[in-house]
Structure formats: C-alpha cells, structure tokens
Amino acid sequence: MPASKRAANRYYSGPPSDHFDGALFFNPGGQLPGRFTDLLKWQFNGQRSKWPAANPSPFARARPAARVDGAGLTITMVGHSTLLVQTAGLNILTDPVWSQRTSPFSFVGPKRANAPGIAFDDLPQIDLVLVSHNHYDHLDLATLKRLKEKHDPLVVTPLGNDTIIAAAVPGMRLAAHDWGDRVEVGAHSAIHVEPAHHWSARGGRDRRMALWAGFVIETPGGKIYFAGDTGFHDGINYRLMAEKHGGFRFAILPIGAYEPRWFMAPQHQNPEEAVQGMKLCGAALAAGCHWGTFQLTDEPMDEPVRKLAGALEAEGLPQECFRALQPGEVWDVP
Template identity: 55%
Template sequence: MPITRRRLLGFLTGAFAAVGVPTVWISRMKTYDGPISDHFDGERFFDADGMPPKSLAEVLRWQFGERKRAAWPEWVTNAHADTPPPRVEGSKVRLSYVGHASWLIQTAGLNILVDPVWSMRASPLSFAGPKRRCDPGIAFDALPKIDVVLVSHGHYDHLDIATLSRLSAKFSPRVITPLGNDITMRDADDAIKAEAFDWQDRVALGDGVAVTLVATRHWSARGLFDRNKALWASFVLETPAGKLYIVCDSGYGDGTHFRRVAEAHGPLRLAILPIGAYEPRWFMLDQHMNPEDAVQAFADCGAAQALGHHYGTFQLTDEAIDAPVIALGEALDQAKVPRERFTALKPGQVFEV
C-alpha cells in the first residue's frame, strides 16, 4: 500500500502519541522557568534514577521498520456504566474506572478525577492519532460535581485540554499537576484553575484528604522540542481509608521509585498501577511497565491491594487489546499472588475501600 501524506501523518501521530511526540513539529508553548534543583537543570527536568526518552530515530525504527501491531476491534461495547452518587461521606473510598488512566475517586465528601480523558482521540488532531475504542465508564453528563483534578504529566493520553476545559466550564475544579503543566493548561484555556507542584510537595485538598506528588520513572512532552520541559509525577492520596498510590505512567527500572514510596509513605492501602502499552519491550521498557513489572512493583510498594489500568482504551503500542489482562493473571500466578489482590477493572466498574 503506498504511503500517502495522510497515511504517514496518521502513522506518525499514532506512534508519537505513545511517547509524547505529536505532529506539532515545533512546540511554541511557553515552558517552565524556575530554580535549578536535583531534577531540574534550568532548562529541562530529569530523573537521576530514570532514563531519557527514546530518540526520533528510534521512534521511526519502531514505527516503520519493526512494528508488529496486533489488530484491535474498531469498537468495544462496555458491559458496565457507572452513575456515581453525588458524594461519598465518611471513611469509605469509592473508585470508578473511567478507562485508560482516568478514574473518579470519591471520599470524605470530595470528588476527585485522575487524568481525565473524555475525548475521542489521544492526540492534538481530530482526524489522526490513537482513537478511543470504548465509551468512558461514566458519561460526562453523569459526573457529580468535581472538586479536584489530578493530572500526572503532559502526554496527550493523560493531559487532555478539551476535557479539562469542559470540566472547568461545568465545575471549576482545582487542577493539581507537576511543574510546567499548568503553563500548558492556562496557555490553552485560562479558565483552567491549574496549580503546579514539585516532587515531594504535599497539597491539602480538604476534609483530611491530601495528595503528595512523588517521582516516577517516566518523562513528558507535547512537541518535538519541549521534551522534559514540564515535570511528571505519581500521586500518593491520603484518605480516611488509608493511602492510595496512583501511578498513571511508569517504567519499572530496578524498582527504586516504588520502594522509595513504600519507605516514605507506607503503609499503602491500595496501588493503582499501569499494566498496558508495553510492546515492543526494546522500545517501551524504560517508560511503560508490562504486567510482570507491575506485579513486582506491587510487591515493592507493599500495598495491600492493587488495581490495574492504562490498557484497553487507546491503542498506543503493539500488544493485543486483551493481552495485558491475560498476562497480569499469568504474572500473578507465577509470583504466587492471589489474583483477587490485583485486579483489572473494565470501564464503568467500581471498587470500594
């Protein structure tokens, strides 16, 4: 089949969205300007225990030289659809899986969204890039009043300006995000009430609930020339039922990041860990865990329970749509961990602590 300009654009957008590089070749966005630290050199953020992102040459090698992409269904009809209550009071935590890395967490009278993406594509373009393969587990109009939004980093499958603008127009929530991503949000829509924080910053959310931003093995970008000019993070959410460790995107490495969270923030009641977007391993190893990695991360962080996410909604990488869930079960069996301790919900399913 000949490579037309439109087909090339679609290929590149799909490939680059998985690693944070869209077809906006020159980023004109404003970027973070702040003091030098142990993870910011005055121009870019870095992780002394991480790995730099793959080069453009490696992206092209994967996309055009070695890609073996499994076929996904064009659309999957959800078996579940959640209609959340207006609030959840007391010590209970109610977690509703929206899809990909998006969650609604309700506790202590607060409604918190994590990495909300209701758009049809994880892309800056409406006609190219990874396309949603199932409805969100909660219809946007069924959302209760949202008080707080947590956005982990700037990749398009996590920081979705269109969704943040809709949330801001309807609910005007606080948006908590790592340094630099607030600039991206406000540059697109100054109505987004973005607040930016560094690793280890603890932010009170109200009613005894707080969130701490912690280092994670990943990186960030919105264009070719703004790589790591905004920070990325995972979250430790303090709730009346215990601490929730929310990892939206991460490689495993040697497990340092997970063990540090256990040491600094344990005991953890629940870990939300990514299990998808991991093939081919030579390309994705440093930035996305596979299910075997996620089971080891579960052991390292010491959480009592785990939930898997970051799979089955957008085809970012090469594995089949059901491969992460199958491989998770096999990895749990191999590690002799009961499958009920680490489950992967479907969009619209609910888990309560």
C-alpha cells in the same frame, strides 16, 4: 546556566535540582526517552497487533453516588488512566480524558475502542483533578475545558503543565508542584506529588520541558497511590513510596502500552513489573489502568489482562487483589 538556555523552556523556569538541570527535567539515575531514529525503527517494525475498531465494555455505564464519606472508598473506571476516586467526601479524577482521540488533531491519532465508563453529564461534582503529565492520553485540554465550565475543580499537576493548561483554559484553578510537595485538600486530606520514571512532550520541540509525576492521596481512610505513567526503573520509586508512606490501602498502576520492551521499558511498565511494584510499595489492593481503550503500542488488546493474571499466579497472589478494570466497572474497596 546561561539565560538563553533557561529561556528555551517555555513552560517552566526555576532553580536546578536532582531532576531539573535548569532547562529540562530528567529521571535521576534513569533513562532518557528514545531518539527519533528509535521511534522510526519501532513504527516500522511490522509487529503492531490489530485491535478491534470497537470493543465495548461488558459493564454498563456507571452512575456514581454524589459523595462517599468517611473511610469509604469507591473506584470507578472511566477508561485508560481516567478513574473516579471517591473517599472522605472528595470526588477526584485522575488524568481525565473524555475525547474520542488522544492526539493534537481531531481526525487522526489513537481513537477510543470503548466509550467512557461514566457519561460526562453523569459525573458527580468534581472537586479535584490530578494530571500526571502532558502526553495527550493524560492531559486532554478539551476535557479540562468541560470540567472547568461545569465543575470548576482544582487541578494538581507537576511543574510546567500549569502553563499549558492556563493558556488553553483561562481561569482554571491550578496548583503546580514539584516532586515531594504536599498539597492540603479538604479538612483532613492531602495530595503528595511523587516521582515517576517517564518524560513529557506535546510536540517535537518541547521534550522534557514539563515535569511528570505520580500522586499519593492521603485520607483518613488510608493512602491511595496513583502512579501516573511510569517505567519500572528497577523498582526504585516503588521502594521510595513504601519508605515514605508506609504502604497503601489501594494503588492505581499502569499495566499496558509496553511493547516492544526495547523501546517502551523506560516509560511503560508491563504487567509483571506492575505486580512487583504493588508488592514493593506495600499496596493491599490494586487496579490496573492504561490498557484496552487507546492503542498506543504493539501488544494485543487483551494481553495485559492475561499477563496480569499470570504474574499474580506466579507470585502466589489472589487474582482479586489486583484487577484490570474496564470502563464502567465499580470497585467498593474494603
């Protein structure tokens, strides 16, 4: 790979692999993100549903316990892909976003339809943050700055995202890792960085310069799978997770931002695929995320919930085994 091409990636430099060509990351055997012309075709298709400007959660804002020790597991939905995971004495946030918009601008872009399910000042001491990739609805630099100032957590993220965070949040504790890496956290727990079928960009000129991933949280009470943002990809990564980890006590799986399918299928699974993913990876229980807070795509706000219920019924699964969580909702997992 010529030095000039390697230098074009301003986030990461490293040897080629089965998902890095020496300059850009890619999905092995998968699909690249759509072209700009495809984006325009979607944006002007006239099929975008109208969401309410505000859709408050039926759940009051949660006030989490300081810690959940041992094999106990409590999941609290903040909104979109932000959840508080409490287990084994650790407090973990996934893709934390407390900002009003998921955009490079404060005055335009997808805006919250509901308040965060935990007030920022009511968070317990946060030990660990998992950032799956660099899209604005997952990597929110304003929130990471607040977390650094108040909690100083360790941020575990895929390769290249550490460069973005370090430039905006000096001194933040960062651990950047490749797919397949294992990171020890606490006395008896670990984080596994695992494949997802997605892509990355913060603007128009940095596509696929930083890696995307899901995570497995390994604890004495069982394993928890946070899939990040992902297309179904024929279930390949779900099967891999089952083979490698032997099933899961709990999974956090995206169920929203999936229409139109011709454009979104490679990067965002739909509720029917999420149910298949739960089965394929061997998760006993699952929480649906990535829906109902920020309008990113065409489907109606409540459609993911209805389609999830229909998919569970079609598979003969109890509705309570896979819940579409709303902000403030707390699940004390069996």
